[in-house]
Amino acid sequence: AQKITQTQPGMFVQEKEAVTLDCTYDTSDQSYGLFWYKQPSSGEMIFLIYQGSYDEQNATEGRYSLNFQKARKSANLVISASQLGDSAMYFCAMREGWGDMRFGAGTRLTVKP
Amino acid sequence: GAGVSQSPSNKVTEKGKDVELRCDPISGHTALYWYRQSLGQGLEFLIYFQGNSAPDKSGLPSDRFSAERTGGSVSTLTIQRTQQEDSAVYLCASSFLGSGSYEQYFGPGTRLTVT
Numbered sequence: 001a002q003k004i005t006q007t008q009p010g011m012f013v014q015e016k017e018a019v020t021l022d023c024t025y026d027t028s029d030q031s032y033g034l035f036w037y038k039q040p041s042s043g044e045m046i047f048l049i050y051q052g053s054y055d056e057q058n059a060t061e062g063r064y065s066l067n068f069q070k071a072r073k074s075a076n077l078v079i080s081a082s083q084l085g086d087s088a089m090y091f092c093a094m095r096e097g098w099g100d101m102r103f104g105a106g107t108r109l110t111v112k113p
Numbered sequence: 114g115a116g117v118s119q120s121p122s123n124k125v126t127e128k129g130k131d132v133e134l135r136c137d138p139i140s141g142h143t144a145l146y147w148y149r150q151s152l153g154q155g156l157e158f159l160i161y162f163q164g165n166s167a168p169d170k171s172g173l174p175s176d177r178f179s180a181e182r183t184g185g186s187v188s189t190l191t192i193q194r195t196q197q198e199d200s201a202v203y204l205c206a207s208s209f210l211g212s213g214s215y216e217q218y219f220g221p222g223t224r225l226t227v228t
Contacts, residue, residue, distance in 0.1 A: 033215060043202065045219035091155060098210060100146060100161040100169055101217055105154070 003027065004094055004104035011109050013082045020067070021077040021107045023092030029053075033095045034075040036066065039106070040088040048090075051075060082111045115139065117220035119205050125226045126195055134190040134223045138207030145188050146217060147180055148204045156204065162188065163210065195227045 005024045013019035025034065036048040051059045051066045059066040067076040075094075079086055092104040118137045126132050138145050147159040158172035162182040173179070177195075182188040192199055202224050206217040 035216065037219075043222055045204065045206070045217075047216050047218070050216060093156075095215060098163065098215075100158055100172075101206075102158060103148075103156040 003102045004092055006092055006104035006107050008107045009105070011107055013079075013109065013111055015084060015111055015113050016081055018078060018080045019082055019109065021079070021090050021092075021109065023075045023077065023104060025073050025075060025092075025094045027073070027094065027096055029096040031097050034066065034068070035093040035095070035101065036064070036075075036077045037091045037093060037103075038086075038088045039091065045091075049077070079109075084111050084113060087111045117205055117207050117218050119203075119220040119223050121223060122221065123224045123226075125228060128197060128227055129194055131191065131193045132195055132225065134192075134203050134205075134225070136188045136190070136205030136207075136220060138186065138188070138205070139209075139218055140186075142207035142209045142218070143185070144208045144210050144215075145182055146206045146208075147188070147190050148206065149174075149201045150204060150222070151201045159190070159203075192225075195225075197227045200225055200227045 032053045034051045038046045049059050049061045049064045049066050051068045058068050063080045065078045087110050089106045091106045093101045095101045120135045143164050145162045148156040150156050160180045161169040177193045180190045202222040204222045205220045208217045
């Protein structure tokens with residue numbers, strides 16, 4: 001069974017608008033971490049934001065925020081004021097306890113000028 | 114400081130040959146991970162090393178794949194008798210599990226092409 005599900009293969013957003021990338025996860029662990037990574041066309045994996053399962057506040061990092069809804073097992077990434085440089089693949093990932101990290105299939109975001 | 118490095122950056126090999134891919138993690142990082150990313154796809158977990166514990170090999174796709182980590186630092190991923198379906202980018206990542214988020218730092222990857 002998929003641990004991480006990203007249902008949007010591709011998304012488009014107008015420059016300067018906000019966009020939400022969806023991510024749902026499946027775990028029976030109480031302790032886990034949720035991550036978002038950006039992969040531009042260059043191929044590098046860039047860490048964006050982290051949310052721990054015990055964190056009560058939604059994580060924010062600059063223009064990135066994570067909408068964490070624990071009961072729904074949802075960890076959506078919100079990018080505000082989109083920029084052309086935000087065009088990339090975005091991966092949601094989860095680590096259960098001290099284990100390995102599992103990634104979703106990714107969402108390709110295209111920012112339109 | 115130095116990030117995660119991988120070598121070679123590109124490798125072209127003939128079907129049936131063995132290949133070795135190298136990963137140098139960030140100094141002091143206790144955990145090391147290998148992933149495979151096929152063109153346009155997500156990351157497929159292969160293997161995970163944590164300190165001196167036995168590695169988690171649950172993601173290795175076949176017994177042609179193996180990996181070792183010497184001295185708790187450098188890791189080598191070996192693919193024996195390569196097949197065309199092994200063509201992909203192989204990504205290595207490391208993390209320090211003493212930090213709060215256990216964020217993974219990724220290397221640039223090795224692009225493997227099997228002809």
